[in-house]
Amino acid sequence: MSEQPPLVLVVEDEPDLADLYAAWLGDEYRVRTAYGGHEALETIDDLDDDVDAILLDRRMPGLSGDEVLAAVRERGIDCRVAMVTAVEPDFDILEMGFDDYLVKPVASDTLKETVEGLLRRGEYDTGIQDLFALTSKKAMLEAEKSASELADNQEYQELTARIETLRDEADRSLEAVTQKDDFEALFREFDAEE
Template identity: 85%
Template sequence: MSEQPTVLVVEDEPDLADLYAAWLGDDYQVYTAYGGQEALETLDDLDDEVGAILLDRRMPGLSGDEVLAAVRERGIDCRVAMVTAVEPDFDILAMGFDDYLVKPVSSDTLRDTVAGLLRRGEYDSGVQELFSLTSKKAMLEAEKSASELADNEEYQELSTRIERLRSDVDESLHAVTEDDDDFEELFREFDADE
């Protein structure tokens, strides 16, 4: 395994995939796949070395949604951000991604997202799930009206699940001291997702 974390960029527009790879190339070992099937083949070749995947949602052939489902079904332990022109809707609540970016995306946003994904991979599964769910909640709150959110049962269940998870991980957070950089960064990320 290389010393730099490995990132897989999955994007059916080669110029955009190559641009993302160029933005990330100084800090990460970056692989590109220009379609869903190529992404799965690349993941097979990398043998679980991938720490983060940037995944376009709409691609011809195998869609990003299908690639994401395959990644999770295979038990590949990596963080996934959807980077897509598809505006989020309530269907994202059932998807197993960790973050969701709507194109166009700046180089700073992409770099910050990858760094955050890789940092999240170091936390236990409860904290990882909490990050993922709060990201989905924040995205929906930015895109949907208060009445749409209030009327959606899945959104209400999401809010309840987040509160339960916060309570569950509270004990592990108490074990971390306030002068620990990871502790401060963790709460900065929670504040950013709210």
């Protein structure tokens, strides 16, 4: 029996757009759609933590994408989330628990690459996942804000410092693994010589 492909939940209040995203992804993934925030949370509850990635519209009537994202994180659901929205990113995104941010309109290739990236990130430990998410937020802000706006924003400065800390930790972890592998290889060579 083969393993099922990852499950992607598309949350979009414009049904035609949600169905288009689902069609783009349907050949590679299992896809469910929810046409609003309340329906998204009901669907997530029904799926019982089986969701691997969520594509989440930020501005929806009733229950916004921001509120859905907060509920997903509060419930401890372990999945990657990309905001796919017409809302231009602002410094408020720094406090949000998403992994990637796409500004509409989104092309098919971009959407597919984003989902692939989200799923790949899910394989890493928490520190690396955080590094990817923060780096994505930094890139979005740098694309949307002027250098002076970035320089004047304390939250952005803290984000930059946090990214540097996470990069240093990742480098140290990689170095430790490399040294451990070298150490083990040395013993294998020593055992082989006996």
